[in-house]
Amino acid sequence: MNILIFVLLSLLKVAVVTVIFLMAVAYTVLLERKLVGRIQNRWGPSRVGPFGLLQPLADGLKLFLKEDLMPTAVFRPLFILAPIIALSCSLISIGVIPFGENIHWHGVDMFQIADVNVGLLVILGVTSIGVYGIALSGWSSNNKYSLLGSLRSTAQMISYELALGLSVIGVVLRAGSLRLRDIVNIQNTHGILSWNIFGGIQIVAFFIYLTAAFAETNRTPFDLPEAESELTAGYHTEYSSMKFAMFFMAEYANMITVGCVATLLFLGGWSSPFGNLLPAFGGVVVQALLPVFWFVAKVFCFLFLYVWVRGTLPRFRYDQLMGFGWKFLLPIAIVNVMATSLVLAFHG
Amino acid sequence: MNLAIFILFGLLCLGGALNLLLQRHPINSALSLIVVMSSLSVLYLLLGAEFLAVAQIIVYSGAIMVLFVFVIMLLNAGEEERTHGSRAAYLAGVPGVLALFTVLASTFFTLRTSFGNARLGAFVATTSDLSRVLFRNLLLPFEVTSILILVAILGAVVLARKEH
Structure with missing residues (x-):
């Protein structure tokens, strides 16, 4: 009986997290359209539902009903496989992200799919x-x-993966663990002061991570793979209907994942910015859900930043992009790793 | 359960390796190699080497094979032509491979007790255990390997540099 409850609860958890994640992806698109609209002094979507809130549903329905074109000269197996790889990889990452305290109910970790x-x-x-x-x-x-778009994108992602990987090493060194819950747990003693970005003096690493993450997710100012003025639409030019929608969803899902990881590594995860200053109010349920609120709020700020940058910054030139990644971000990331290890060796 | 996963991914690994040899298009071969690397990482995970499993994915499936695919895409390599191969290769190769396989198998079988035993699904060594071994007991070989890689990088830079 116990094992049955465990399996049912686990399945329910996976289903709920997946549905919320997909809804978040859909509404991130709306957030972007609304915010970019306001930045450009127009309203953004406002017709479908109150404040345009049903626009993502209408978009989804439209993409479902579009004709699925299959160009004649494509290499069919890979043409179909590619969007599936992109979307599934971006959905898998949410499985290891913790978004609340380590609370178990019937042996099921309530706020993380897999620890x-x-x-x-x-x-x-x-x-x-x-x-x-x-x-x-x-x-x-x-x-x-x-x-051309996909070659650019591959080269860009390989180059910035190095800086991204090196920027998180400082955080791992401080936590002494690769487990995301351990990384958050060392940041929740004194509220905002013990977050890695401030208390851990990983602010340089945070900005390296931020820049590299923008490049990894192919977002402005690093959206050269789909630079519409020179490449029509880049790697998804030939795609239509749901296959195009899968790339689109993968991009936004990656944005959310990157925001979650930045929150966990640098912004204290689900811990409250006020630390123990905020008295424990409400019942057990409120206290269990409050960390989730903080987590979602931080990820939302990150997504807002994404859209803000998209609305304000122009695109890099390709050689600037590569030069910036290899000659600026990578050396700084290495210096940061060395400085963090020296400090930890003498004071840790 | 563990044995079932082992057999499944072992077969996937072998199938990928065979497909790598049989496919005529280089990109299909490269993709089969990715399948081989990834199923190897599942086998590592079954033996409890979690760090090694993920490192296998990041380094081999994620970085090295991306470069392979990148080069194939960049050169736009076409399909290979099928040849009958040389007679010498058939005469010497097949018995050679069989002999090598027999020697390796018998060596592993006779030395199996001195290898120690890792059970499927037993998570014994953590990442910190692994790094302790790597950076204390095996520090010198580790650093020498990194110098070797540095030399390889410098060699690539020298070869790729344009003559002025």
Whole structure:
């Protein structure tokens, strides 16, 4: 009986997290359209539902009903496989992300799908596999714009993966663990003061992570793979209907994942910014849900930043992009790793 | 359960390796190699080497194979032509491979007690255990390996540099 409850609760948890994640993806698109609209002095979507809130549903329905075109010259197996790789890799990462305190109910961890000892590495690994989605889509499309877009994207993601990986080493050194819950647990003693970005003096690492994450998710100012003025639409030029929607969802899901990881590593995860200053109010349920609120609020700020940057910054030139990644971010990340290890060796 | 997963991914690994040899298009071969690498990482995970499993994914499936695929895409390599191969290769190769396989198998079988035993699904060594061994007992070989890799990088830079 116990094992049955465990399995049912686990399945329910996975289903709930997946549905919330997909809804979050849909509404991130709306958030972006609304905010970019306001930045450009227009309203954004406002017709479907109150304040345009039903716009994501209408978009989803439209993409479902579109004709699924299959160009004649494409390499079919990979053309179909590529969006599946992109979307599934971006959805898997949410499985190891903790979004609340370690509370167990009937033996089920309520606020995390899988507590993996090497959780941080799993996220990096899944991200590195996600490159194939973009690389193969461009190649299998048999279109020179697609190929150029995917070559750019692959080169960009490989280059910035190094800086991204090196920027999180300082955090791992401080926590002494690759488990995401351990990394958060060392940051929740004195509220905002013990977050890695301030108390851990990982502010440099945070900005390296931020920049590299923008590049990894192919977002402005690093959105050269789909630079519409030169490449029509980059790697997804030939895609239509749900296959295009899968790339679109993968991009936004990656944004959310990157925001979650930044929150966990640098912004104290689900811990409250006020630490113990805030008295414990409400019952057990409120106290269990409050950390989730803080976590979601921090991720929301990160997504807001994403849209803000998209609305304000122009695109890099390709050589600037590569030069910035290899000649600026990477050396700084290495210096940061060395400085953090020296400080920890003498004071830790 | 563990044995079932082992057999499944072992077969996947072998299937990927065979497909790598049989496919005529380089990109299909490269993708089969990714399947081989990834199923190897599942086998590592079954033996409890969690760090090694994820490192296998990040380094081999994620970085090295991306570069392979990148180069194939960049050169736009076409399909290979099927040849009958040389007679010498058939005459010497097949018995050679069989002999090598027999020697390796018998060596592993006779030395199996001195290898120690790792059971499927037994998580014994954590990442910190692994790093302790790597950075204390095996520090010198580890650093020498990194110098070797540095030399390889410098060699690549020298070869790729344009003559002025």
